[in-house]
Amino acid sequence: MAIKGSLKEASLPDVLQLLSMGKKTGCLSVTHRNNFGSIYFDKGRICYASIVNRRDRLGDILLKSGAISPAQLDEAIAAQGKQRDKRLGEILVSLGIISREALHDQIRVQIEEAVYFLFTWSQGTFNFEPDLAPEEQDFLVSINPESLLLEGARRVDEWGLIEKKIPSFDIVFDVDRRRVEESRGSLSKEQEVLLPLIDGRRDVTVLVEESGLVEFEVGKALYGLATAGFLHRVGKTKAAEVMAPDARVEEHRNLGIAFYKTGMLDEAEREFRRVADLRPGDLQARFVLGLVHLRLGRWDGAVADFEAASHSRLAAPAVFHNLAFAFERRGEFAKARDALREAMTRGGDRDPRVHVSLAVLALREGSLEGADTALQAARPLFGENTPSAVWFHFAALTAWLGGRTDEAVELLREGTSAYPHAAVLHNNLAVALERKGQNAEAMAAAERGIAEDPGIATLYKNHGDCLYRAGRFDEAFDAYQRAVKLNERLGPDVWFKLGNIRLKRRERADAIQSWERALALDPGNRIVRQNLEAAKGLS
Incomplete structure (x- = not known):
């Protein structure tokens, strides 16, 4: 669950203490005007921190501290060009330019200094997104936030004096x-x-x-x-407002990327709009704006931006892949298929995600055979990696719809084993097992899903179905109540069963109310109508 607030209401040290005590893992983003910083946590300890548009790249850090010379950095960068799978820090250590311990110490100091610098921000906002990890770094550290608070407070006090001069x-x-x-x-x-x-x-x-x-x-x-x-x-x-246009573009771009990665979508959109205004032909800006629209469910805006980004003959497969998704969400299946074909011709045929999208489109068009073909083509493209959770979801769904129930269950078991935190896969497994009459296993799968994500209404509904079938009506009632609290239009079935349980409890008025809700969602349901008429006849 995200944590948001203003630095006027809660100071950054207070927020760090809260995340530390809660042993949180994720990214704390702090923003003030055009300044943006990130502090990453791993089980309540700081593992990385950076400030956008500040020279925090490893080579800059080591040069600035005098740990390496410009010539040594050039040597390492040249070596990295021949060993692209290796990071710069690894190469510096392997060349004997710096020891692993010295490298780690330099990075730790830089991370601590970034946190101290953020402590000086008394205005702005913060946003914590759980489970976000930093992009691959040469080293991650493990710092107890409490150890930084005293020094941070001292520096904040001194900054108050320094700022006078x-x-x-x-x-x-x-x-x-x-x-x-x-x-x-x-x-x-x-x-x-x-x-x-x-x-x-x-x-x-x-x-x-x-x-x-x-x-x-x-x-x-x-x-x-x-x-x-x-x-x-x-x-x-010169003031920032009159800085060179290229520098302004890159500043807005860097801020926009940082905002996007931490889920601050409105802010990301603002920064990339500025990039597009300063440089109208910037295709990356239109692409990221399209991604923002996708995440916000604005399908028309996504189509407009991805189409603008697709006009270049150098447009990447990802542009057409995302354009296809936007078309599919608008129900324009033919256009979605054309976009996916274009993605395939530009190299997307080697990307399993494009094949999965073809499968989804085939399912939407009612073609199980087409979905099966695309999913089977996708699996070997994952190589030595496990197929994605999305692949397992649609592969199991396709098998189930095709009457291959045992295969569907096995795929979902494999998927939940590979992705134990994927609540949707646990939910699907619960449904499949419940339909096969394996009620105890279905109940356990639903409970695992709820533990992973208590915000999915269908998980509570399916858990309630298992409890209802087992005759544990009070527990089923609680599960159904949680389901409709999250989504009151979840479906007529949940309201129908709530009405049945309420009638068993002799709560006739509440039962009638529940059945009326079910009938509003499914006016043609004769069983619900009969129950209503019978209950009203008794009153």
Whole structure:
């Protein structure tokens, strides 16, 4: 379940403590205006953190800290070009450029600094999405959030003072070098590093980039120099609003991708709209906007954006694959099939997901044979990997509809074994087993599904059916009540059985009300109508 809020209502340290105590796994996104940061958790411990549009790539981190030289980085990147399956950190270690321990320490410091930097944001919003993991990194760490809170609080207090002298990072300082030389006061190590770089042209952001120091260290050092009278402001660099167009496009793109990955779809749409406005021919922007529309169920918008992205002769199979899905959701099966054929001609014939989509389309058109053919073609394309949960879902459904019930059950058993967290597969297995009369196993499958996702109404309904069949009417009543609370239009069957149970409890008025709900969903149901007439005749 997502956790959202405002940093005005709950501070970031409070949110970290909450996630730590709850042993949560997922991604905490923090956004303030055009700033965006992510903190990833694994069972309540911080495993990764990053800030968008900040130079957090591994090569930049190691160069900035002086752990490697530019020549060594170039050597490693060249080696990576020949070993694309290896990550940069692995190559640096294998070449003996840096030890594994030193690499891990550098990454840990960078992650801690990213968290400390986010602590300084007192405004903005946060959003926690469970079960999101960072993209593959050279190293993930394991940091107890509690260990960062004290240092984070100290830095926040100091930032309050620092901001009086350095209110923004676009300020440019110059040094009164004569005064520095005349002074007998000692300088900190950080100030010694910064002084040669302060030249009346570099702003604070550039000083951070070129000094190898983190933002807090630079801010604290500059504050000390300014307080001592060694610095004077000479102006600001150009505002972000007038930055080079390419830089603006990439900033909006990076923010949009970060928002999209963490499920903040409205924000992602806003950023990619800006990309499209600044660069009307940007096909990636239209593609991602199409994905946003898909996730929001806006099929017309998805079709428009994917069609715009498809006009390039270089358009990838994924463009046509997603366009096909949007057409299918609009009920335009012929157009969906044409889009899938185009995806196949552009290399999608090697992608099992395209074949699964062909199977779904065949099912929607009523062709079990076509669905079977597409699903059988998809399975070997997964290679050594297990077929996807979606493949198991539709393969089992196709087998069941074709009367191959034992095969359907075996596919669902295999699917739930491979994907134990796929609640829908547990639900389907429960239905299949219940129809075969294996009520106890069906009940257990439904219970496993509910444990994985308590927000699926049909799971409670199917669990209720198993309990109803077993004569455990009070428990069935509770399950049905939860089902209709999640979806009151789930179907006439659940209201019919609720009415039956209520009549057994001598709750005639409530039984009549339940049957009336069932009849509203299925006006032609004669059994429900007969029950209603009989109950009303007794009242």
